[in-house]
Amino acid sequence: MSSIPPDVASQTRPVGVQIDGVTKRFGDATALHEAWLKIGQGEFMTLLGPSGCGKTTLLNLIAGFLEADGGEIFVSGSLMTETPPYDREIGVVFQNYALFPHMSVAKNVGYGLRMRGVPKREIEQRVAEALALVKLAAFGDRKPRQLSGGQQQRVALARALVIRPKVLLLDEPFSALDKNLRGSMQVELKEIQRKLGVTTIFVTHDQSEALSMSDRIAVMSDGRIRQVGTPDEIYRRPLDPFVAAFVGDVNVLPARLERRLGDMATVALGEGRVQVRAETLDGLVPGAAVDLFVRPDAMRFADADGVLAGTVATHVYQGSHVDVLVDVPAARGGRVTVRVPGHEAPGRWPAGAHVSLDFAAGDAVAFASDAK
Amino acid sequence: MNKRPFLALFVTPAVLAALASAAALAAILQYAFRAYVPGSLDPGGFSLSNFEALLRPLYAQVFVQTVWICLLTAFITLVVAYPLAFALVRTRNVALKSFLLITAVTPLFLGEVVRTYSWIIVLGNTGFINSILMGLGLVERPVQMMFTTFGVVVALVHVTLPVMVIMLAAALSHIDVDYEKAATSLGAGPVKAFLTVTLPLSMPGVVAGVSTAFAWTFSAFATPQMIGGGRVSMISTLVYQLGFASFNFPFAAALSITGIALTFAVLAMAKQAIRPLEKIGAH
Amino acid sequence: MRRRLIPARIGERILKVAGWSVVALIVAFIILPAVVVAISAFNDRAILTFPPQSWSLRWFRRAFTYRDFAVGFQNGLIITAFASSIALVVGAGFAFAIDRYSFRGKRALEAMLTSPLVIPHFTIGLGFLILAAQVHATRTFALVIVCHVVLVLPFVMRSVYVSLRNLDGRLELAAASLGARPGMALWTVTLPLLIPGLFSGWLFAAILSFNEFTASLFVTAQATQTLPVAMYNYVREYADPTLAALSVIYIVVTAGLLTLANQFLGLGKVLNVEHAR
Incomplete structure (x- = not known):
């Protein structure tokens, strides 16, 4: 069983x-497929996944636009x-906003109140408040x-x-x-959501958006919820190879399970030995093939005796950091990305240089290999 | 929650309208199999004689002539409409676009009588064209254009043009200009780019336009009646003569039924032709 | 490189000029009859001749005073008003139903209602004539109106259907999420946004109904004669340019209405020859 309770926040x-x-x-x-999820009052929950993963379907079911089959x-x-x-008393913000084009901004905002038969005076007041909240107080008479x-x-x-x-x-x-x-807009939405304390379900395929805004994230693929957790849990302790690969960049290193000891396990990577958490290796016996997932920012250049050896292929300058692409025959795809800060990287590790790579013990996650 | 609110409310009137059309068609179908009683408006008993009569050379010839005129009109209309539709879709000048659209579409709403009457003035022996030709001394005697297949087809092309332009323009407007640009960037000249990219992609519109033009021409009555003047017969004029001159409604009905069958056969063939083309157009 | 480019550019130029010349010729072909009719309408003489020797407005006067035209015009207005309005209600409702729902017999119903696009008008006219004879009804206004509703329905359906397609379905979902019941969402969101489509559908139907000739020839009687039928009968009896005068009025009014429709509704979008952004 997972050591992270999926509904710790709730x-x-x-x-x-x-x-x-x-x-x-x-x-x-x-x-x-049989989605189970508890979202706490006032919580900001993100449904994250690629298109077709079922996140919008789940949203439409919650809104009542679709009827569930079970x-x-x-x-x-x-x-x-x-x-x-x-x-249902559920507010929806659509991808294309779905503002009523034939109504002014104020009429759009007041629509839901008119449907509820709220007195006119109160409508005017609440519309003004809502427009002030989103900093559009002066725009009530405009058309969308x-x-x-x-x-x-x-x-x-x-x-x-x-x-x-x-x-x-x-x-x-x-x-x-x-x-x-x-x-x-992300910052503004987050502030408004905090201020009002409204339970929020946010659908996106953009993992950085999900990581930056959410209290918790539910990662979905193929119509299933793969993992639910805080952004940090999702990023650092993925329970599923899909989650590990979808959220953030990742290097995949084929390895072999050597032995398990309580919560931890030892994995053989070439000549080296790596300690990983055992929670993701349920049902595997020593000798089984596993994949080690290591983030580019967890990889580092070792002096000489790292667990991996390779040749620097090229550099990708990203502003705040540089991705050094290293040809490593032992890695899946033959290549590993190492993320290093600063612009001095090309000088220290020029293309063609033979390098040795390493990573901290807690930074790798192992899953059963899906390669045959 | 009721997923289909208003369904009955919205569909019931349509059902009634459909029943009215169906009743009219059923009435024709029923009359087509009844005997003609000369001098009486009421038909006789069950009979296949109306369909036997269709095989007589006189009537068979009208069928052949009708199909010939329809095909001729449809293809000439296509050739005339294509450049106009192309210009309409591709011009970026808003005023010119509006002008072309209004010009192309207005005749559709004028009705057959006004349009055909105009052509009588153009084609008549003392009409516009002959006056010019004789005024310039190019001909001695008026060129006979009224009461000829040529005259009928010219006027029918004019009648069918708007609907063809609309259908072609609809097809052309769905074709991304970038395809042609891509072809040009790959070394095709503008003519070649058009012939190898745009024209094939517009084929579904062409087939739809030609088949619709065929059906419309088949349906035309005022034009063959007024310009053909009895010397160019089509099924429509024959049906009218049978109905209102000799009150032979059973035979008129049989002719109509055969006409519908013919139209549907042509449309079905066009649909078959369009099927592989739609795959090209799909994107 | 440069040397090859220049002839190519000239070639493109020539192509462009040739293309526009062809378009100009086609436009001339479309407009020619209207121009010729306009000239002959102002011709003083009773026989069609070109060029006219002297000018006059007498044919316009005759067009306005000829009794059959006045009656036909009135009959036409009555029939058009009923037929286009009924067709609007029937066609708009059904277009909504085909856009939104699936139900049994939908395809068959759609095929039946669009069939007047391919079934000749003389057949439909003959059908209604025989139908009336079978139930021993006389050729009343009701018969003409029903016949016209059937004939113009496909155009209304198409116009409304295109507008519905261009309508964002999420607007109704948004209304529902804000508490609007289906009837309320229809009334406050869908209907107001459909008004251009409904109006253009109604306008098309009205123009087509007013000008319908072939089927009307079969289903009208002396008392219910429409203007095109009266015009056709006039040509058979007289050869003077009265009809030319009437045609000019027709052309001017129709082109004017369509220009207005284009201005306010965007004819291109309604006819689906250009896309809504």
Whole structure:
């Protein structure tokens, strides 16, 4: 069993959203296999995965746009499975914002309140508050098409928040924005979410976005939730080769399991020996082939007696750091990336140099090899 | 949650309208198999004589002539419409685009009578073309264009042109200009790029346009009636004569049914032809 | 390199000029009858001749005072108003249903309703005529209206369907997530956004119905005669340019309506020859 409880955060606060074995099929294809997930009240949970992994399907099921083929969904303790979307009290921010083009910004934001029959005076006041919250107080009379992408994004957020939803759902909300704007919108969204304390489910395929914004991340692929954990757990202690490869860059080194001792195991990598956690090696016997996953930033150049030997192939300058690509015959794909800070790397390890590589004992994760 | 709200509300009127069309078609079908009683508007009993009569050389010839006129019109229309549709889709000048669109589409909404009448003035013996030809001394006597297949086809091309332009323009507008640019960058001249890239990609639109033009021409009545003047017969004019001159509705019905069958056969053939082409166009 | 480039550029030039000349010729072919009609409409003499010897407005006066035209115009307005409005309601509802739902018989129903695009109008006219005879009904307005509804329905359906396709389905989901029930979402979001498509569908239907000739010839009686039928009967009896005058009015009004439609609705998008961004 995993040593990381998947719902460690939700044990400390009441449950906001609970997904109990939810399954969704489209024809013969299963888009979601029995998903189980508990999201704490006020928590920022990200569903992360490549396109087609089932994350948007899960979001649509929570919103009520799709009906599940099995399982139950609870929001704040009440069963939602049979509730139509218009009675769910869930705010949604769509990928393309889905602002009503024929209504002004203020009318867009006030739409949900009008549907609830809120008195006119109160609508005006709450719309003004919501627009102030997203820093668009002066834009109420504009039409959506007169706004920039970032402004439309804020209107969509205000529209979803003004109804005081029990849950806020965001479907790839930043994918249409350019890189700089995306960064500032991420910070702003995070601050607003903190301030209001609204339970938030955020769908993205962008792993750096997920790592920077989330309280916890659920990594999905092929319609299954692979791992749930804090960004640090997901990055440093992946429980699954897919998670390790999808979140961040990784070097894969074929190795062999030598022996297990309690929580730890020893793995033979060429002539060297590496200590790894045993939790990811359930069911493997000594002698089994394993893959060692090591992040580029965990790799380092050793003086002479590292566990790997190779030849520097080329350098990729990335601004704050440099990726040194090293040809290592023993590595999967014949190549290893070493991430080093600063611009002096090309001078210290020129192309063609024979180098020795090493990594710290705690920085490697081993999985059963999927290579035959 | 009801996943199909308003379904009954929205579909019921459509069902009623469909029933009305179906009833009209059923009425024709039923009459086609009834005997003609001369002098009476009511048909006689069951009979296949109407379909036997279709085989008579007189009527068979009208069928052949109709199909010939339809094919001729469809292909001439294609040749005339293609450059216009191409210009319409590719020009970046907004005013010119609007002008071409309005010019191409307006005749569609004028109705057959107005358009055909205009062509009578153009083609008539004292009409526009003959006046010019005689005024310039190019001909002694008027060139006979009224009551000829040529005159009918010219007017029919004009009648069919808008729908062909619309269908071709729809197909062309779905073709990314970058394909042609890519061809040019690979060394094809503009003509070659068009012939090897754009033209093949627009083939589904061409087939759809030609088959629709065929159906429309087949349906045309005012043009062959007014310009053909009884000397160029098509199935439509024959049906009208049978119905309103001799009140032989059973035979008119049999002709109509055969006409529909012919149209559907042509459309089905066009669909078969379009199938492999759609794979080219898919992207 | 340079030497090869220049002839190529000249070749492209020539191609361009030739291309536009062809387009100009085609446009001339389309416009020619309208121009000729306009000239002859102002011709003073009763026989069609070119060029006209003297000019007059008498044919316009006659077009306005000829009784059958006035009656046909009125009949046409009545029939068009009913037929296009009924077709709008029927066609818009059904276009919505085909866009959103799957139901039994959808394909068959769609095929039946679009069949007037390929079934000759004389066949449909004959069918309704025989149908009326079978139930011993006379050729009333109702018969003409039903016939016209069937004929223009495909155009309304297409126009509304294209608008629905261009509509972002997520807008309705957004409305639902904000608490709008399906009827409310339809009324406050979908319908307002469909207005251009509904209007252009109605306009197409109205113009087509008003100008429909072949089927009308079969299903109208003396009392329900529409304008095109009256015009056709006029040509059979008289050879003077009254009809040319009427045609000019027709062309001007139709082109004007379409220009307006293009201005406000974007005809290109409605006809699907250019894409909504």
